[in-house]
Amino acid sequence: MCTVSFISRNNSYFITSNRDEHVSRPNAFEPREEIINSVKILFPRDPKAGGTWFALNEHGVVAVLLNGAFIRHKSFGNYSKSRGVVLLEVISAENPMLFLQEMDLRNIEPFTMVLFDGMKLVELRWDGKKRYFKPLDKGEDYIWSSVTLYDDEAIERRNSLFANFIDEEEELTASAIVDFHSNNHEDYENGFIINRDTGLKTFSVTQVVLDNQDSVLQHFDLLNDKKHIIPFSSNQLIT
Numbered sequence: 001m002c003t004v005s006f007i008s009r010n011n012s013y014f015i016t017s018n019r020d021e022h023v024s025r026p027n028a029f030e031p032r033e034e035i036i037n038s039v040k041i042l043f044p045r046d047p048k049a050g051g052t053w054f055a056l057n058e059h060g061v062v063a064v065l066l067n068g069a070f071i072r073h074k075s076f077g078n079y080s081k082s083r084g085v086v087l088l089e090v091i092s093a094e095n096p097m098l099f100l101q102e103m104d105l106r107n108i109e110p111f112t113m114v115l116f117d118g119m120k121l122v123e124l125r126w127d128g129k130k131r132y133f134k135p136l137d138k139g140e141d142y143i144w145s146s147v148t149l150y151d152d153e154a155i156e157r158r159n160s161l162f163a164n165f166i167d168e169e170e171e172l173t174a175s176a177i178v179d180f181h182s183n184n185h186e187d188y189e190n191g192f193i194i195n196r197d198t199g200l201k202t203f204s205v206t207q208v209v210l211d212n213q214d215s216v217l218q219h220f221d222l223l224n225d226k227k228h229i230i231p232f233s234s235n236q237l238i239t
Contacts, residue, residue, distance in 0.1 A: 001053035001084075002146040002202075003181065003192055004064045004114055005162065006121065008139050009172050012211040015116065016181050017054050017064050018192055019206070020149055023199045028052075030228050031206070031219045036092040042217055042232045043088070044206065051084020054206045055091040056217060060234045061117045062208055063091045068148040069110040069127040080107040087113065100124055101133055112144060118210060141166055149200065154190035161185055161192075174209050178218065181205045193222070208232075 002020035006013065019028070028044040035041070043055035053065040065087045086108060093099035100115055105126050113124045121138040124131060136142065143162040145155045165180050166172070182205055184191035193202045205220040219228040 001065050001067055002149050004066055004144045005177065005181070006114065006116070006142045007172060007177060008141060012209060013116065013138065014172070014174055014177050014207065014209050015062050015064060016177050016205065016207040018181055019053055019203045020194055020200055021203050023201055027203060027221065027223055030221070031217055031230055036088060039092045041088070041091055042230060044219055046084050049082035049084050051082045051086070051088055053084055053087065055087060056208050056215060056232060057091050058234045060210060060215065061091060061096050061115070062210065063087050063096065064114045066112040066144055066146045068146050069112055069125040070147060072147050073110050073128065075109060079109050083109055083111040086111070090115065097122065105131060114144065116210070150190055157190065158192070174207060174218070178205060178207055178220065182220065
């Protein structure tokens with residue numbers, strides 16, 4: 001929930017996320033299918049708050065979460081629900097795009113959410129008072145870094161690493177993108193795999209590829225050195 005990339009190539013879309021947490025937080029359950037509001041959803045569940053940072057539903061909609069909006073905020077610790085639960089409410093809605101624009105976000109901690117339904121790609125930033133809804137070009141490549149963990153200088157360096165990777169990689173495959181996300185880039189403080197003295201560490205890398213075939217979600221549990229590959233049938237529409 002602290003690094004997310006979206007890469008578009010030849011009508012295939014690669015969405016990859018790194019989850020950075022303090023080592024005191026319990027590791028997530030491995031991804032599995034659940035039915036929420038009559039919608040089949042595949043996601044890794046956070047045992048502490050009950051939500052998730054990455055989910056794919058049976059209609060081919062993907063939602064990914066990052067902590068924070070534009071600036072590093074002070075957490076008040078007394079919110080009405082976790083941001084991961086908000087993500088599950090969005091991904092299980094009849095119309096996730098519309099729900100994301102209209103849902104009540106009062107007393108929710110600031111977050112950024114990336115939502116892709118095969119036709120539209122959007123970014124929502126909630127700063128605790130106001131939502132900022134931004135349509136994006138699904139034919140472009142994007143990267144996001146959580147402002148709660150990375151300052152402006154670190155984010156700019158990460159953006160540069162991503163741009164160089166896009167420019168230099170001859171063939172952007174799912175495995176090449178996972179390898180990029182699984183590299184500390186000689187910086188355990190602000191690389192894509194972090195291991196800080198404060199106890200903050202990259203727990204996992206999760207990826208889904210959307211195209212005209214059935215989706216496959218890959219989840220790499222870095223703490224336990226486990227890899228989960230889960231095929232997921234959906235009636236997605238990729239155009």
